[in-house]
Amino acid sequence: MINKSTQVEENTEGYREIEITVFRYNSQNKNDTPEYQTYKLIETPGMTLYIALIKIWSTMDHHLSFDFVCRAGICGSCSMVVNGKPRLACKTRTNEFEDGKITLLPLPTFKHIKDLSVDTGNWMNAMSKKVESWIHTKEKTDIAAIEKPIEPEDAQAVFDLDRCIECGICLASCSTKIMREDFVGAVGLNRTARFAIDPHDERTDAEFYELIGDDNGVFGCMSLMGCEDHCPKELPLQTKIAYMRRKMVKA
Amino acid sequence: MKIIYTDALIVGGGLAGLRSAIAARDKGLDTIVISMVPVKRSHSAAAQGGMQASLGNTIKGEGDNEDIHFADTVKGSDWGCDQDVARMFVTTAPKAIRELAAWGVPWNRIGKGPREVIINGQKETIVEKDEAHGLINARDFGGTKKWRTCYTSDATGHTMLYAVANEALKRDVEIHDKKEAISIIHESGICSGVIARDLISGELIAYVARGTMIATGGYGRIYKQSTNAIICKGIGIAIALETGIVQLGNMEAVQFHPTPIVPSGILLTEGCRGDGGVLRDKDGYRFMPDYEPEKKELASRDVVSRRMIEHIRKGKGVKSPYGDHLWLDISILGREHIEKNLHDVQDISKTFNGIDPADEGEKGWMPVLPMQHYSMGGIRVKPTGETPTLKGLFCSGEAACWDLHGFNRLGGNSVSEAVVAGMIVGEYFAEYCANTHLNTNTFTIEKFLEAQREYLQEILSYDGGRNIFDIKDRMRTIMQEKVGVFRNGKDLNDAVNELEDLLKMVKEITVTDKSLCNNPELNEAYRVTKMLKLALCVAKGALDRTESRGAHFREDYTKRDDINWLKRTIATWVNPNDTMPTLSYEALDISKMEMPPAFRGYGKKGAIVLNPLSKKREEEIVKIKETLGSVDRFTMQEALMDYDLPKDYKRKNERVGVGYD
């Protein structure tokens, strides 16, 4: 690891200066060596890591790679490790860090692309297929007829679990997943719970067992609770994994 | 040379693209969706408010049906929309939402009995019917007669997108993400796929298909300030423009939203003002009553946006490193109200700005500024979704000018459009793909691949020392300042000239990193070039349109002019070396309209130059109604303006209390 020289921005406004250190590595280039690069910039009011990184990228270093899409904490693109904690960069304000020093690493467990950019899409799609993340029903819906009534609380309960944005933070916070690549993780287990409580889905416990009844599924979870403690959507991952585990032991 | 063959190719994995992919798969076609980002990260996920469909379940939506939704949509568009399309849309929307419900979207449901709601700052109790218990709920949204906007809390787009994406995965739609379409392959007026760039390896891939659909969303990011995701750069629209054949429609029709938060541009809902929040300037002064004594902060979106900009222009804006802004103050509503009813707003403000809007006084004021929000314009298509000039190229969603929205779209109509278009256009597209044989030779494919390879090399060889980021910044600032909420001949003229200069300047940049793979600077270089072309279409279209209609507001031509301007702006880029789009116009035929142009119901009444044909058509309609006598509304509608829908989408929709009437 090499520490690259720092890049500095002129201070004009009397705001504080912060130091952002970024992991630099291009996995696509066989000859590249990993290094850390530090940028010093002026912290403007309301600055988030999104604003900071865009500033670095457009004014100091055009080669820096990272992924933002919605920059509003909705799409789950910008997960990275911020001072050791996996989080959504766009939802992280720089003034949270008192000493003004921030280290950014790409999200572990996913295929690294370059710098802060990793490939989450393919993993998440594969996971969705693996847990058959869609409604299973034999009923044929007539879409011109009045919809099937659902109790408001039931709809709300499904919604609460449907809020997952596939940001991958639960996986990056999970030592089990770090060790065992094939583990579906909290995101996958929460997804099965979401369908298990959906009144539209007719799957039985035994059918869910076929999807997650092994050590890559719910029995692989060692209850380390990294997921629960880092999920940016604050999903009830602990209770939902326990819920699926209880169901699967009996299935 | 990498060539991937498929039956149906869809560029863009938002709601529109994925729903179309499902239509194609259901016809047994091999279907590939390519997307710049993982599909579930598409911008559709950002829609908070909801989806319009005239279910009429809630008591506040009682009596709602296709006709009322149709009228709202046409009026909202300031008569700029295609009424056939609007009819197709309103008839299919209830089916779309019910299909989504069956696919698991956890729509908020009605609980029978009384509940408290806030209407225009006033608390009210409404009582839901017993038979509506458990059916899909709806909320109020600007510009609609009935409560018609169905929702899942503040994450409507997210839940819809996930349901549709999962259904696509279920059907084994092939998804190739981190692939960006950068050119369209076509020959003798037939489209046969796209050239895409692998954003990881930098490799160029030819995707070759019987039919191609563009569903790449809007182009909001040509503006400095926008609520859109940062990938909404309009690349898909631009590559269609670059064919020289495909037409773009109404590019100048750009919608602004009055209260996104500064600097991030995240929307703060209309509810803030609906519940009684006020706007303040740098002196803490509430200025809206001065401009709009009657409606104050509750005037329509475009009016509030305009007044805000007007006030900032008077030097009353608050200075900040991100430019001038104003304050939105909801602290006067009290902590309890905010924590209960505007929780999401509080959340956004706390997380992204570190401001708790419930804090009293200045401390709780949130910085806001009108920003670009929605692109009504896009690739001009027929009601089937096919481009009239390039066979086999379809388009749907925000990228298209299908023309549901005309010059102003109603909130909640766009996610709805994306899904409905995915059903309708998706079906026509699938039919086309099923009945067409792939008719292209590798020579053509190679030619297009080679052209892109050379183009990228050319960019890397530019050596004028300019910086693409400066050019981009300048473009976005020009759009913001001169082609924004307020428009006038002089500014627009300046904008067009400056943008043209910027486009020429692109050849004078230097890209410092010469690598073809994973080079964000190179990406920016070709994207900004494409964005500049779109920006020119917007600015030029706005300059030439000497009237005000919907979101397009000219200070020097404040009236809507149906005599001269009831027509769609069509932009093409005839020659690759052109530095200006070629504009032409497509007239709207009043004599075929179900609802001839009239007063919109909001804004100033005198501000319209009505076309005499309106009157004529109105009389005609009265006559038709008289001759038919008392027939049901479907027969009547058919007599006024018949329209087609694929599959069985034209079937009547059932509603609670009224059945299929």
Next chain:
Amino acid sequence: MSQKDNTVELLTGKNNFGKKSRIPAKLDFLQSVTGLFLALFITFHILFESSILFGKEAMYRLTKLFEGEPFIEGGEPLIITALAMVIFSMFIFHAFLAMRKFPASYKEYQRYRAHRELLNHQDTNLWFIQITTGFAMFFLGSIHLYMMMTSPEKIGPYASADRIFSDWMWPMYLLLLVSVVMHAWVGVYRLIIKWGWFDGKDPRKNRKRSKLIIKVLIAVYLFIGLVSLASYMKIGYDHQSDYGSRYVMEKIK
């Protein structure tokens, strides 16, 4: 499962009805059952050991009670052997099950370690305690249990104290004590979240509460255990000269 069934699973990952094996569910469940059993056992075991704090007599009486003195004249140490054998088999079974969770290669270990250091997350660190103490107990627990099975008669105020002090067993007991206390309580905490036992209305708050209670229990048990150990050491120290002689109750003397 027959040989044929096994072959089908080998080839398809499913049994002959095309279904997934139920074994993983059983293993997971049994791991918890054995863990819980051992934890319950150890909570009482340590309490019984600490009877020494109430004097030699108390400890002696308790030992005799376990040897079945109320029914068998003079007590029967073989009962202890039998008891130890039951515990030992549970212990082996539990270790066998829990072993599945250990990092299986250097790569896994390296990834785990680097990640744990980066994340610095309490529950993840607790798991590290659990596997290290578990690993240590492979040996420590085995030694202890083996001795209990082979020389069950050597339990008593002096016999135990001599073993601890003069036979130099105290370092082993010290390590075993720390390991078993931490392992058992962290294990119980894990059981609570793993099965959602005390979720209540606010699972987040209750998890914090469970963790706090567990920490207190670890402290209490370590304290009791250490004081007892010290007390045996003291007795053993005083008893050096009489090494080997057994304790006889005052009354009987």
